Amino acid sequence: MATLLDPVQSIHSAPARPVREGWGERIAPYVYIAPFFVIFGIFGLVPLLFTFYVALFDWNPIGEHVFVGLDNFRRLFDDPRFFGAVRNTLSIWVLSTVPQLIIALLVAHLLNHVRLRFAVLFRMSMLVPYITSVAATTIVFAQLFDRDYGMLNWLLSLVGVDPVDFVQSTWGSHLLIAAMVTWRWCGYTTLLYLASLQAVPREVYEAAAVDGAGGWQQFRHISVPSLRPVIVFTVVTSTIGGLQIFTEPLLLNPSAPLTCGPIRQCQTLTLFLYEQGFGQFQFGYGSAIGVALFVMVVVIAGINYLLSTRVRRER
Amino acid sequence: MTSKTRRSRRRPAERVRWWTYLGLGLAVAASLFPLYWMFVVATTDSATAYKLPPAVLPGGNFLHLADLVFTTVPFLRSLANSLIVAVCIGVGQAVLCALAGFAFAKLRFRFRNTLFLFVVLTMTVPTQLAVIPQYLIISSLGWVDTLQALIVPGLASAFGIFWMRQHLSTALNDELLQAARIDGANTWQIFWRIAFPLVRPAAFVLGLFGFVTAWNDFLWPFIVLKSPEMYTVQIAIKALQSNRDIDLGLAMSGSFLATVPLLVIFVFVGRRMVSGIMDGAFKG
Numbered sequence: 049m050a051t052l053l054d055p056v057q058s059i060h061s062a063p064a065r066p067v068r069e070g071w072g073e074r075i076a077p078y079v080y081i082a083p084f085f086v087i088f089g090i091f092g093l094v095p096l097l098f099t100f101y102v103a104l105f106d107w108n109p110i111g112e113h114v115f116v117g118l119d120n121f122r123r124l125f126d127d128p129r130f131f132g133a134v135r136n137t138l139s140i141w142v143l144s145t146v147p148q149l150i151i152a153l154l155v156a157h158l159l160n161h162v163r164l165r166f167a168v169l170f171r172m173s174m175l176v177p178y179i180t181s182v183a184a185t186t187i188v189f190a191q192l193f194d195r196d197y198g199m200l201n202w203l204l205s206l207v208g209v210d211p212v213d214f215v216q217s218t219w220g221s222h223l224l225i226a227a228m229v230t231w232r233w234c235g236y237t238t239l240l241y242l243a244s245l246q247a248v249p250r251e252v253y254e255a256a257a258v259d260g261a262g263g264w265q266q267f268r269h270i271s272v273p274s275l276r277p278v279i280v281f282t283v284v285t286s287t288i289g290g291l292q293i294f295t296e297p298l299l300l301n302p303s304a305p306l307t308c309g310p311i312r313q314c315q316t317l318t319l320f321l322y323e324q325g326f327g328q329f330q331f332g333y334g335s336a337i338g339v340a341l342f343v344m345v346v347v348i349a350g351i352n353y354l355l356s357t358r359v360r361r362e363r
Numbered sequence: 364m365t366s367k368t369r370r371s372r373r374r375p376a377e378r379v380r381w382w383t384y385l386g387l388g389l390a391v392a393a394s395l396f397p398l399y400w401m402f403v404v405a406t407t408d409s410a411t412a413y414k415l416p417p418a419v420l421p422g423g424n425f426l427h428l429a430d431l432v433f434t435t436v437p438f439l440r441s442l443a444n445s446l447i448v449a450v451c452i453g454v455g456q457a458v459l460c461a462l463a464g465f466a467f468a469k470l471r472f473r474f475r476n477t478l479f480l481f482v483v484l485t486m487t488v489p490t491q492l493a494v495i496p497q498y499l500i501i502s503s504l505g506w507v508d509t510l511q512a513l514i515v516p517g518l519a520s521a522f523g524i525f526w527m528r529q530h531l532s533t534a535l536n537d538e539l540l541q542a543a544r545i546d547g548a549n550t551w552q553i554f555w556r557i558a559f560p561l562v563r564p565a566a567f568v569l570g571l572f573g574f575v576t577a578w579n580d581f582l583w584p585f586i587v588l589k590s591p592e593m594y595t596v597q598i599a600i601k602a603l604q605s606n607r608d609i610d611l612g613l614a615m616s617g618s619f620l621a622t623v624p625l626l627v628i629f630v631f632v633g634r635r636m637v638s639g640i641m642d643g644a645f646k647g
Contacts, residue, residue: 072549073549076466077471077472077550078472080462080463080465080470081463081467083518084459084463084482084519084524085478087516087518087519088485090500090516091490091497091500091516092485092488092490093485095490095493095494095495095499096488096492096493098493098496099493099495151390154386155386155387158387159387161383163379164379168634170390171637172634172637173391174390174391175629175636175637175640176394176395176398177397179579179625179626179629179636180579180622181597181621182579182581183579183601183618184401184618184619184621187401187611187615187617187618188400188615188618189397191400191615192397192400194611199417202416231394231397238390239641240640240641243640243642288487288489291489292491294581295581295582298601302604302605318582321492325494325495325498326498331495335495338494338495341489341492345488345489349487
């Protein structure tokens with residue numbers, strides 16, 4: 049991370065200019081980095097700026113483009129579907145991030161034993177969900193959480209609990225999507241935490257053990273504080289990922305895919321964007337949703353920046 | 364490793380407790396069970412998904428169900444499409460990021476640090492929210508319903524450049540580079556003959572992650588691919604699901620078939636993916 053923040057650092061170590069230097073040699077560095085800038089420019093930066101432009105139009109992909117100023121944004125702020133999508137996105141984000149980080153912390157702590165056997169096997173198994181596609185994950189989880197035939201409801205029925213309709217209810221669908229996200233990312237986050245934990249000198253733990261600190265106290269007072277920077281990092285990445293949840297709600301409810309059910313109970317912002325843009329062909333309105341998403345990302349990134357500088361100051 | 368000497372000094376009391384294994388065992392079971400269940404449904408019968416109490420053992424019906432998947436949608440074609448896209452993106456990212464990482468780590472040119480800062484900053488921008496203009500650009504290029512619409516945008520990876528730059532600045536020492544210069548090697552020869560072979564393992568891991576991400580991608584292929592012959596496996600799963608609204612079993616078989624190739628690869632190189640993630644993590 050130090051190199052990331054300090055690109056100037058390595059300039060001193062760079063070799064001196066070669067003696068013979070033709071034109072081809074001089075432009076070589078620019079040619080080597082050009083593919084990224086060209087591709088990112090065309091498919092990343094230009095579309096991002098273009099979103100702000102399209103959002104000012106009533107833009108039909110096969111018809112006319114009429115300039116409407118800020119009308120799309122006015123419409124957006126009067127649209128209960130938009131606020132529903134914001135609520136769903138935030139709710140799913142919280143429900144998936146908090147348990148994920150807690151489980152990852154605990155598992156990473158368990159994995160951080162020098163004498164642990166089968167360590168490689170444990171780590172590899174936990175990464176299997178990460179290589180499983182979101183589409184496949186959603187199909188399996190929708191079945192496991194099914195109201196009538198799902199294994200979870202069957203198990204609940206054994207202990208006398210009435211079946212929960214995870215797919216059709218608001219909280220149920222949020223929990224279900226959060227469970228998928230947690231399942232898929234937990235192992236990945238665990239490995240990030242484990243890498244940070246391994247950087248803590250073993251002597252610190254040994255000294256604590258000598259002073260009589262048990263497993264829980266070591267976890268609470270050594271592991272958690274030393275992981276603070278990486279926790280902030282995973283909160284940020286899971287936020288950016290959380291705002292972009294799309295495939296799970298799309299595939300969860302095959303009878304009403306674009307709204308994730310008849311009452312939009314789990315339609316996320318990205319799915320709302322897709323519905324308006326590619327389902328209703330309102331590119332202008334869809335782009336306005338994109339702008340709103342962009343603002344949310346910037347705000348959250350700002351909050352994170354403030355938090356992480358505070359964390360750094362505390363250390 | 365110093366851990367070995369430490370290990371011998373450890374007291375028996377510090378042996379790993381049973382509940383550590385219990386906790387990890389539960390975590391592993393939770394990680395693998397959904398895939399196992401997918402396998403059970405994919406090898407028994409579609410009706411397994413609707414049976415209570417649930418079946419717990421796989422059956423011998425795999426070929427019949429797989430056949431059904433292949434006849435309902437052009438699944439073989441989808442597998443080929445996914446393979447083409449994922450291989451192109453994996454290999455392309457590995458080479459292009461190594462090249463750019465090499466330039467940023469070892470070459471001197473104007474605006475180098477500014478340009479690198481720009482690359483790093485692009486990592487924080489979620490470009491997914493710009494899918495509508497992205498689609499407009501792809502359609503003005505005439506690339507709608509083609510595989511290059513997936514491959515070309517997927518080749519740029521800011522993280523990849525950052526990652527390769529880090530590996531190159533430590534792996535390639537400047538004396539070696541100077542010596543090659545004096546021997547008359549040009550920049551391309553230095554990259555291809557000296558720098559790239561040194562960081563090939565890191566480039567391989569990067570390409571692997573590019574491959575997996577491309578194989579599993581959904582939103583963008585869903586937007587730009589229109590005809591079933593162009594579908595990637597993920598979109599084929601969606602087609603299986605909506606083709607037969609209620610037949611979850613068929614979609615499960617498709618999901619299983621779409622996941623198996625990655626699982627096979629993972630058995631051989633999963634260890635390197637694990638260490639890739641752990642190397643990439645910043646440590647405190």
